[in-house]
Amino acid sequence: MPSRTEVAKHNSKNSCWVVISGIVYDVTKLIDQHPGGANAILALAGKDATEDFDLFHSSDTIKSRPKQVIEIGPIAAGGGSSQPPPSPVASFIAAETSDSRETSLKMSAKLPLVACRSLQDFENTALQLLPERSRVYFHTGSETRSAFDNNRADWARLTFRPRVLRDSSKLSMREQIMGVHSTLPIFIAPTASAQLGNPDGELCFTRAAARMGIPQGLSTYASKSPKEVAECFQNDPERRGGALFYQLYVPKTKGNAKRMLAEAKSLGYKALLLTVDNPVLGKRDENDQYKELAALGPDDEKRPYATPPLPGEEPDVPRAIHDPTLSWDDLPWIRKAWGNGPLILKGIQCVEDAVEALRHGVDGIYISNHGGRQLDYAPSAVEVLLEIRQNAPQVFEKLDVYVDGGIMRGTDVVKAICLGAKAVGIGRGFLYALCSHGTDGVVRAIEIMSEEIQTTMRLLGVTDLSQLNLSFLNFSRFSQAKDIRLFSSKL
Incomplete structure (x- = not known):
């Protein structure tokens, strides 16, 4: 049994050991392949990494990497501490303990669930309650946050053109989303590391989706495994519908992608969301800064800054944590590995790629700029929808x-459908509901969206989603006058 003193000696990139739940692992071979980057592991080299590991990973993550993680054995009792002296900035970046987190929840002016009237209420509450580490991760955007901010602002630039004196007593919001039935034209968009906001992590989404009859997308980087989520979905005693979709980030070793797809298929995931907008990880300054501060040692500031490689001569592709070679040519083997279920390309951001997706025979496209976390100044969903509508309207007919x-x-959802979207994914809005109120919070958030969607439809004078079209929108705050005529309805 290795002692803590022995473990502490293996604290470099050449020999890296960590302790997880009392077991010592050699993770040297994993460092350069770790999806969260090498620094995430090196910051815990020679230490007990249990708390950090449990926040970001499911219980069977270690078993899924047998060639990169070597089990050394149980750690010996005693033998000294493997923890370094506290960093000079420890007070600034220290994560709250479970006890202090619980105390902060009890003492806070937490908005009661019945008083939550919008997704913004959940966000406001969650951002007050979350530890800094979690808040930064969930709230960060890329660089100037332009893409993040425009995502919301552009929905507000579209206004409605309602019809009156229409019988709105009976109404249907049901839709087929990626081949499965949904009670609403919405689904839970895949988000990573939900366990940073609630110990049950993505299982809160799963229960809520099953109980309210809408689909849930599960990220490759979910803190709960596909198996855990599938079992929760199947066994929830209050399930009234719903479905599971699997979001894939293609790893650098493509053979691992085939294994991941086979597992998701066997567990009953109905659609594949292939993420295509991340050949490299976006530059997320706030989150990157927090991680560097957290990893800062007591003497690090005194060390001379090492001269980096010449620009463009780095040994690897900077910020590439997935397969940077992924291209349109990879779609055939991905389609074959996935089988007959719907294949949706997630991350389309221009009309050219929408047309290319159509040419490659995928089942759908998912317009997304990754929540404003990838390319700064990326277009908003509204901009891309309008661009496709102007230049390739056939995309909406065939995909x-x-x-x-x-x-x-709910008004945003209705606007998206008027522009030609079949359904919309909601990520952060439901994530903040999970953070502030757990499963019940997500159920309540879905209920709020239902109320808002049907209220909007009735006030527009429509009773079925199929009746929504461009004529219900006013583009005067978005386009020049010459463009408005393109979208206006004819009397």
């Missing part, structure tokens, strides 16, 4: 189009 990005109200 199912889905969107996410800044959707916080």
